Each structure stands twice: as structure tokens, then as C-alpha cells.
Amino acid sequence: MGKSYPQTIAAEPWPENATLYQQLKGEQILLSDNAASLAVQAFLQMCNLPIKVVCRANAEYMSPSGKVPFIHVGNQVVSELGPIVQFVKAKGHSLSDGLDEVQKAEMKAYMELVNNMLLTAELYLQWCDEATVGEITHARYGSPYPWPLNHILAYQKQWEVRRKMKAIGWGKKTLDQVLEDVDQCCQALSQRLGTQPYFFNKQPTELDALVFGHLYTILTTQLTSDELSEKVKNYSNLLAFCRRIEQHYFEDRGKGSSSIRLS
Amino acid sequence: MAAPLELSCWGGGWGLPSVHSESLVVMAYAKFSGAPLKVNVIDNTWRGSRGDVPILTTEDNIVSQPAKILNFLRKQKYNADYELSARQGADTLAYIALLEEKLLPAVLHTFWVENDNYFTVTKPWFASRIPFPLSLILPGRMSKGALNRILLTRGEPPLYHLQEVEAQIYRDAKECLNLLSHRLGTSQFFFGDMPSTLDAYVFGFLAPLYKVRFPKVQLQEHLKQLSNLCRFCDDILNSYFRHSLGGKLAPLQLSFICVEYLHILLGLYKQNSLLIEEVCALSLNAGL
Numbered sequence: 001m002g003k004s005y006p007q008t009i010a011a012e013p014w015p016e017n018a019t020l021y022q023q024l025k026g027e028q029i030l031l032s033d034n035a036a037s038l039a040v041q042a043f044l045q046m047c048n049l050p051i052k053v054v055c056r057a058n059a060e061y062m063s064p065s066g067k068v069p070f071i072h073v074g075n076q077v078v079s080e081l082g083p084i085v086q087f088v089k090a091k092g093h094s095l096s097d098g099l100d101e102v103q104k105a106e107m108k109a110y111m112e113l114v115n116n117m118l119l120t121a122e123l124y125l126q127w128c129d130e131a132t133v134g135e136i137t138h139a140r141y142g143s144p145y146p147w148p149l150n151h152i153l154a155y156q157k158q159w160e161v162r163r164k165m166k167a168i169g170w171g172k173k174t175l176d177q178v179l180e181d182v183d184q185c186c187q188a189l190s191q192r193l194g195t196q197p198y199f200f201n202k203q204p205t206e207l208d209a210l211v212f213g214h215l216y217t218i219l220t221t222q223l224t225s226d227e228l229s230e231k232v233k234n235y236s237n238l239l240a241f242c243r244r245i246e247q248h249y250f251e252d253r254g255k256g257s258s259s260i261r262l263s
Numbered sequence: 264m265a266a267p268l269e270l271s272c273w274g275g276g277w278g279l280p281s282v283h284s285e286s287l288v289v290m291a292y293a294k295f296s297g298a299p300l301k302v303n304v305i306d307n308t309w310r311g312s313r314g315d316v317p318i319l320t321t322e323d324n325i326v327s328q329p330a331k332i333l334n335f336l337r338k339q340k341y342n343a344d345y346e347l348s349a350r351q352g353a354d355t356l357a358y359i360a361l362l363e364e365k366l367l368p369a370v371l372h373t374f375w376v377e378n379d380n381y382f383t384v385t386k387p388w389f390a391s392r393i394p395f396p397l398s399l400i401l402p403g404r405m406s407k408g409a410l411n412r413i414l415l416t417r418g419e420p421p422l423y424h425l426q427e428v429e430a431q432i433y434r435d436a437k438e439c440l441n442l443l444s445h446r447l448g449t450s451q452f453f454f455g456d457m458p459s460t461l462d463a464y465v466f467g468f469l470a471p472l473y474k475v476r477f478p479k480v481q482l483q484e485h486l487k488q489l490s491n492l493c494r495f496c497d498d499i500l501n502s503y504f505r506h507s508l509g510g511k512l513a514p515l516q517l518s519f520i521c522v523e524y525l526h527i528l529l530g531l532y533k534q535n536s537l538l539i540e541e542v543c544a545l546s547l548n549a550g551l
Contacts, residue, residue, distance in 0.1 A: 026313065026484070104442070105442035108365075109357035110357045111358040112364045116364055184356065188352070188353035188357065191353040192347040192353045
């Protein structure tokens, strides 16, 4: 599914100064980007690879694909969870090597489910729900820039996201339908997780990192209403799952929890 | 439950009941769940908007989009998934997401964006089934819609370039096909012996790719190497769609088969076999 890396990449060990870039945590970053960044951080923690998080207002523009987060390792810059997993694998670290082919297929399918439903719902809520757009998104997205750039960039991004929603058939959805989809997705994840600690029993994989990134961010981000986080809270095993990963991979290693509060 | 269910959809060709993926998903699901669907093929008549096809019409409802149509059928007690466990239901959602994210862009590209394919196969086929002057406009619009969808979901803002994403979407699609093949293994259907929603979706996405003859065939070639997926499509076509393919000539074929059987019984088979064989062959050719 990805590019193949030359031997030189594989030969270099993971450097101590590897950095992850995202937008400014307090004032700028949005729900969907924060979820993506947290997923990558969780994945790297699970692989035991050190990473330093650096916040830059123009992280989105620095990224090679226009999406955050991206990591800077040695002289390579890689963005988004999928390519980062491939890159880390080329360096000899992998969480999913122990899975058989059918399990790998399942893992990839569930990752697409999260992207297809959860991420799209987050984007919809942020950019297509008038209340959220007006109260939160516009202000946050343009906050590092002076007038009128802040408005122009925010409107441009909103137009872009709305085009995408229309192209995939979400343009005509109402907020209630979107929340229904989120509920369906959470139900599927909850049923798949069952009573196991991680999705593939004892060891976490990139799927666990991705699900954690999204669910944790939804649970800890304050929006105009609590409807989104309520949908996740209905499933107790998902809550326990988030708590478990937070405790094991973030608190225990001395990092504070990365919740953001939107005012 | 007794209300007549009518499905408007694109017609068939190359041995398929419909060449349109979404229409095929609904038709397959209806067969699996036993829903009595009356299929109205869109042909050269002016009939409302075609952009939303497939559309299910009942006495009081009009439902569009495959996911909503399937939901509606389930509520009407036509449920192909009632034997599935909760976990299998969750897997269904996940695999459908995989199909939409990883396979669909390349299928759209093969049908609507790849120039050789679009101008020699797709456009003439659709244009011949749409009345003039819409036939000049609609295929182009569908092609632009497909390109838009590919670029907006896989391309990189702000300058969306097709070349950058082409290689990636075909790589993703081939991997998706491999994953499906691994998951199916040697089973007849994805969840045991009975077909379910997931089988309808996989069939709907794969069958047109498998059967329609294109000049540029890289994805099709890859699919044909995965013999269990090809067997899966052929099985469903043979078991669930065989009789409807003959169309008006199916009763005629049936009557010839009866005549032949009678002759066997009466011991006249040997003398008349040649004539019967010829007539049967003629009717089969005409029917398909």
C-alpha cells in the first residue's frame, strides 16, 4: 500500500531527535487534526520510539501532503498515519507482524471504517455544522494570522471540506444522521473489541492507536454540545480501552494527558 | 410488506444484470433476502432524475442510495443478515468501508476517467441508454463527478493532480483485492454458507470490473488472478441471476428443454436429437 524505502533508510536507526509537527495545541488545532496527531503519537509510543512534539502554526503547509501530523526523522519527512506506519516498518519496527493474513485484512478494514465514518463525521461537525463553525472552528483555524488572512484561510478551508463532503455524498446529511453514523461506528468498534484489552487481544496494533486517537479526542474536546462525546460514552468497553492506553502509554511514561479545552 | 417494490436502475450487459455497481449491490441484496423487487431498467425514456439511481419506489416512499435502500428493505423484514453475529455485523461495516475507501477510487478511474476505457466503452454504453440530448451531457457529468470524487478524497490540496494519485489508487485497489481474497479463502460466501450484505457489496463492486471488457485492463487482470473472487462472482451470477438474464426468451428456452425431455422419455431422442440441439443452441445464443 505504500512506497518502498531504499536500504539506506532501513539501515539508519531511529534518531533521538525525531520530531512530530502539529498545529498549536491551545488555540489553533481542531478536533480532527488533534485526533490524527494523537493517533500517531500513540502508535510511536506503542513501538517504543521516542518522539518530540513540536507545535507550529503553519504545520499544515509544511507537511508534504498538506495533512497533519507529519514526522521529521533523519532527513525524511512523512505525513499521516498510514505512510508513517510504512516508514516505521521499513526501519524494522512493526506492531502487526504477528497477525495472519485474515487478521491483517480485518485490521485494515477497521482502520478504514474509522477513517470513513469517524474522521468524516468529525470533519462534518467542524466545518459543515453552522453552530460549531461559527463558535469554534473559524476562530481557532485562523487564530495565528492577522485580519483579513484569518477569515480568508478559514473560508477557503471550509469550502474545500464542503466540496469533499458533497463528492462523497455527505453534503445532504443532517447532523442527526451524522451522529447516527458515529453511533453505528462506535457500536461496531465496541462489538469487535468485546472484552479484550486490545483489538487483537494482548498486543496493541496501529488500529488501537488510531481508535484511541479519535475516541480520546472526542471524549476530551469541548464542543458546542456534548452529543458527539455522549455517543462514545454509551460504550463502556471503549471508555475502558481509552483509559487503558492513556494510562499505559502516556501517563506511565511521564507525559501528561493531551486533552485540549476549547473555550 | 405487500406493497410492490420497484427499483429503477441502469441495465445490464456482458452477462451482468446491471453494469452499475450501486444498482448491482441492491439487486444482489434483494435476491439474497428474498425481497420481491420489480426491476425497471432505465432505457431511452425520459424519466426524472438519473443522477440518484438506483432508486427504490414503494407506494409511500422513495429511497435512494444503496445503504438507505438496504436499511429500508431490512425494516420491511427482508433481512439477509439475521444469522450473523454482532461481531460479523461489525466486520460487515468495516469491510464495506474498506471497499469504499480503497477499491472504489480505482474502479471509478477504470470506468470513467481512463480515457481509452471511457471513450470506447463506458460513454457509448451509457449514451445509448439515455435519450438525446441528455446523452450528450449526462455521461460527461458522471465522468466529471467520478474524477472529482477521486481527487477530493485522494488528491492533495490545493492543486489536485491526477497523475500523482493514479499510481497510488491502483496500488491500494490491488491490495484491497488481495485482502478480500485472503478473507474469502475457500468459503462460498464471506460469512459461511448464506450470502449477506457484505457479499452483495463485494459482488456489486467486483462483478462489473470482472465482466466488462475494457481496453485498459490492469485492475481487471489483477482481479482475474484471484480465482476465488472470480469464482465468487460467477457463483452468484449463476445461482441468483441466471433466469433473469434470458429475459423474454427464458420461457422459450424452458419450453425447448421440456420438449427435449419429453423426447428422451418417449425414446425418440436419438432420431430428433440433432434438430433439438440446433434449436436449443439457437435459442441460447439469442437469449444471452
